[in-house]
Amino acid sequence: MKNRDLQATWAYHNGTKHSYESIRANRHYLDWDNQPIPFKIYSALEPIPLPQQLSSPRMTALEAIATAAAAKTDEDVPTLQSLAEMLYLSAGITRRRPYPGGEILFRAAACTGALYHIDLYLVCGDLPDLPAGVYHFGPHDFALRRLRAGDYRNVLSQASGREPAIANAPVIIVCASTYWRNAWKYQSRAYRHCYWDNGTILANLLAAAAPRRTPARIVIGFIDDAVSRLLSLDVNREGALSLVALGHAPSQRNEPAPAVEPLAFETEPLSKSEVDYPAIPAMHEASSLESEAEVVSWRHEVPAIVPFGAASSSSSSKSRLIPLDPLGDEEIPRDTIEAVIQRRGSTRQFTRESISFKELSTLLDRGTRGIPTDFLQLDEAPLNDLYLIVHAVDDLSPGSYVFHRESRALELLKEGDFRREAGYLGLGQEIPADCSVDVFFLADLDRILARFGNRGYRAAQLEASVVAGKLYLAAYAQRLGASGLTFFDDDVTDFFSPHASGKSVMFLLALGKSARRAARVS
Ligand SMILES: Cc1cc2nc3c(=O)[nH]c(=O)nc-3n(C[C@H](O)[C@H](O)[C@H](O)COP(=O)(O)O)c2cc1C
DSSP states (O other), rough: OOGTHHHHHHHHHHHHHOOOOHHOOOOOOOOOOOOSSSSOOBBBBEEEOOOOOOOOOBBBBHHHHHHHOOOOOSSSSSOHHHHHHHHHHHEEEEEEEEEETEEEEEEEEEEEGOOOHHHHHEEOOOOOTTEEEEEEEEETTTEEEEEEOOOHHHHHHHTTTTTTTHOOOOEEEEEEEEEEEHHHHHGGGGHHHHHHHHHHHHHHHHHHHHTOOOOOOOOOOOOOOHHHHTTTOTOOOOOOOEEEESSOOOTTHHHHHOOOOOOOOBOOOOOOOOOOOOOOHHHHHHHBBBHHHHHHHHHHOOOSOOOOGGGGGGGGGGGEEEEOOOTTTTTTTBBBHHHHHHHOOOSSBOOOOOOOOHHHHHHHHHHHSOOOOOSOOTTSOOEEEEEEESSSBHHHHHSEEEETTTEEEEEEEEEEEEEHHHHTTTOOOHHHSSEEEEEEEEHHHHHHHHHHHHHHHHHHHHHHHHHHHHHHHHHHHHOOOOEEEOHHHHHHHHHTTTTTOOEEEEEEEEEEEBBHHHHHOO
């Protein structure tokens, strides 16, 4: 089984690390004349316009973010209206900004380089107002395009090893990347970005599903080949990353699907030419699952004997634990998730002002209440540990910390002003030095790969980015700012060691007060 040849992950991960030296030695430049378009456009397929009006069930953003999964009712079949809203809030165009020579169409979820390489597909049975089929979602004209007519859900059910949420879902969303759209700028490191940028979309999708009372579950255990064939992906250029089961319709029988014939629909060229980065499809292939039996046993792998999580990796002194002090349900800001997603945008400049300990606590508390996935139970310790560099939080000493999820507390690792160090760790950018707090997600890849094989790499990257996506939203819900960042891998681990020794960095998020917002207010 390819998935068990763990050298593949280490070769990819180590080969795409950033270091001071690797950045200086890299001769890559941005070929603006060859920049790919940020959309997959099926030129010859008729658009099926989606309803444009956005309703709001009026759930507060912080409640929506904290909802691990909507409670299942007997039958929950989303309408086209609610599907359109969930697609808009996760991958739709929310802002347009002109720039010399064009316009940037910003999306609901943050994305590395605003390059938007993730597409969403819908696989559904007959819905009240949409016939069964396989559809592609086009954010550029907010429309679906039908790739296949008929009920193909059984293909995904089988590919997922009859994962119960998928098997009972009236609608399944499949997320897939077209690598070149991101690799144009980030080269081979773009495979990490597949999961980073999928995770922020999924955080939004989960938060959009909660107020609509639509059960949602992320599934990453599936036969890759079967999913790629269903969507007719070009596996050298594209990869299916995740499935999301939406709704619950056990009464709909699992009909055998029609045969999955090859498709030959034209898509618009992305750019004049494309450059291959073979490490990307190679890593995807190495972490692929090949049969239903393999998927089932992958999912039911015996949980690690030693639980994952920060608490397990140190002999922390109880006296150094600082309990979170989050806002209660009555005190949280009342802005709805729809309002927060629509005003979200990554902070380009932070003010260096303090945020309150309550704001930080609320963020961490609401963002880390678990995500519904097929690779971890909600009550299992997550794959990533959260390490913080605190620059400016009222009533909290500046320094480095690790978050204890179980006890909802921060442990001080080292006191000090680390703005300069944080700026360096975040690739020498100003954002990580000027924000109030940097949150690093670190994972013990040895243990994760031992349990999940190479696919554990996908799981660790995705888990980090879904939680980071939730923190992004929790910041904006409190009128704070946030930005994802990239980093010098080994230097981050060294900075948090010995506590973090042996762990690998999966994600970095800066949080604080946005300079632009402050200017607007004053
Ligand atoms: C995982 C991740 C990493 C990012 N890294 C950086 C970074 O290193 N520097 C930066 O200025 N912005 C970074 N960003 C912010 C993106 O540039 C931003 O999300 C994108 O331009 C889209 O804008 P928006 O988030 O305002 O919608 C990152 C975003 C994500 C999701």
